[in-house]
Amino acid sequence: MSGTAREETDQVAAPLPNTQQAMRRRNLSLVLHAVAAHGPLSRAAVAARVGLTRAAVSTLVDELTRDGLLVELGPSRPGTVGRPGSALQLNERGPAGLGAEIGVDHLAVCAVDLGGRVRARSEVASPNRDRGPAPVIGQLAALVRQVAAEAELDGLRPVGLAVAVPGLVARESSLIVRAPNLGWEGVDIGPGLRAALPDLPLTVDNEANLGALAELWRGGHDPAPRDFVHVSAEIGIGAAVVLDGRLLRGTHGFAGELGHVPVRPDGPACPCGGRGCLEQYAGEEAVLRASGLSPLQAAAQHPGPGGRIALLAVRAASGDRQARSALRGAGAALGIALAGAVNLLDPEKVVLGGALTPLAPWLLPSLERELARRVADPARSGQRAVTISLLGPDGPLLGAANSVVQAVLDDPAGLRDPAGADEHAGLRESDA
Template sequence: MAAPLPNTQQAMRRRNLSLVLHAVAAHGPLSRAAVAARIGLTRAAVSTLVDELARDGLLVELGPSRPGTVGRPGSALQLNERGPAGLGAEIGVDHLAVCAMDLGRRVRVRAQVESANRDGAPGPVLGRLAELVRRVAAEAEGEGLRPVGLAVAVPGLVARESCVVVRAPNLGWEGVDVGPALREALPGLPLTVDNEANLGALAELWLGGHDPAPRDFVHVSAEIGIGAAVVIDGRLLRGTHGFAGELGHVPVRPEGPECVCGGRGCLEQYAGEEAVLRAGGIPAEQAADGHRAPGSRIALLARRAADGDQKVRRALRGAGAALGIALAGTVNLLDPQKVVLGGALTPLAPWLLPALERELAQRLTDPARPGQDVVTVSRLGSDGPVLGAAGSVVQGVLDDPAALREDGA
């Protein structure tokens, strides 16, 4: 999200442009008078701002509308469906995904391919992703959209304010700069890279469909590993180095097995995908055979659990209990409104939640807060990271539309 602007006349104009755009995005179509009433500016000031946003291709007028009040009808304003668009991409362990999202946060183009990215050289993976980005961008332009930025979700630690993946254990990457290959794919397009759990949390904030939408929550997601993101008052808690949210490496049993991070008894050793498959009696070769597509191994676990496989159900209960132990400390420390289970955890929620909620109920310091009131399941599932990536570009436009002209977009 954009940093606060200084209190100058130019900064005030930029803030007011954002206020108008946000008002139409949240409540449109709206007349100029309705926008003025919502944001507390004069109609004359709003008209000037609207004209500027329309010239930049962000707003369109639908024609006269009469909202049932006396007087001359005003023209209803809405976001331009053929204007700027955000591109979002995700590098998963077993897939690559890209989508284009318009200003109304509707996905207009989406593509996903299987890709064995684990322990592969970064160059070929980034090359395949660059080609997918080019394809989606071209399709978006064919629909009249104008890509104005690309954000990439990765399952690892990303250095703050950079495109460098410091460490992604489940990809086998360390110190990988994803910028050059992707900038070559779309020269001049602004690029950001972030942790997949962070972007999944932002998708939850903007697109999760919660009623009411929580402003303070912990988002937990999973693929091979387990990640988390903390949202406080609608903003990500990033930490000093940008590494906040590494829930998967919180030790739940200090005497437990060694983890790839170098510690012992980490949550991933009990609730990660491979750990659950192993505990459920599904050998690695069986899990791999015919289950290489994205999410197929999770689907295998869910199918076996639904069919009554007691060993798989026991493994999922153990994973839920481990999640509950790790999350209890997080909830006691931060006191969020909700914990949202997302990513690959969503199809397994029916078997994870009972043990997870029992652990929370036993361990939370607030006796009036039962565990089942804390946890909710995401409606976005495994799409969260790529949606959050594209949504972060859109949010940047809504927060500072004047920056588009400065960037030459």
């Protein structure tokens, strides 16, 4: 398996010399996706869903079962298509995806099975700002090994690791070009993790991108949106754009830097070099200052990962006027920045996720007012423009782990034939 779920928006599958082999790989994926989305299913029901003959599906199912991806449960449910047969479902003791997150104040790792269910997880408080990359990577590697061992005890087989980071990641690499809230620049975290975990294919991506993919795959929307802007936050403000079910990455992989969109061009200087950027009004530290708290005071009053956001939520819920005023201002700034994105892209939804979700009750009114005032399409003004993510702060971590699982669903043959998986440009992100 290639270990990556980072299919690009403009990539076209290269023709394979063996067309029959390419078709078989795609058909394996069709069958596996059908069971993942609708199972348990009989072989006849799978054939009806994917448009293949029962004989072809039976051969494909046998291969997926041998590889430990599907299991047969016994007689299928009444009402399924065709004569009664064994019901198929994803193997709950098969391949697993490992996801990791490097946060400014924490490290987290989880393992998910093929159905996306979290089967093992560990999170530790870790003050990573201005901490050297080497100790952070060493601590993360130890956490990954711990969670992988727990997953294996539960009968799972980790097949890849994806890492979410709060910074810009060069396309198709493990190089963090810039992570200002960590104080890192030009840091390649791949060699350290690969040395500690040599058997696991590695992917590194921006936390907002992975949060958006988690929303696409596991967000619980019915139906799942295919066009949306996903806004998330830790210390800074991140965003990702999904168009027609595919992540928009941009030429260099840096699309979605909403936090550095200027909302007031004559505003305060930003570390990025600009002035009046959104992060200067809606970033965690800016909101804390506007609430009358320093980051150190907030951390002392409410320690642990996410503690400062939790403190803001507690204060706002208790009626603290200064906290509520700060959050209204942050919501208005978010609305100004998002109005530009909505006018430019015309998405189906705007999804508020990450650490912003606990603050949504106090952010949304001013955010939606600004959107209603500034969005060009008058039909949108009477609609609720923003959806709150059900995944909350776990979005990037879940997106990381599920990106490994999606790679398996998109090309199950890649588990046995990694070289072929690199040639086989699957439908990752688009057909999730």
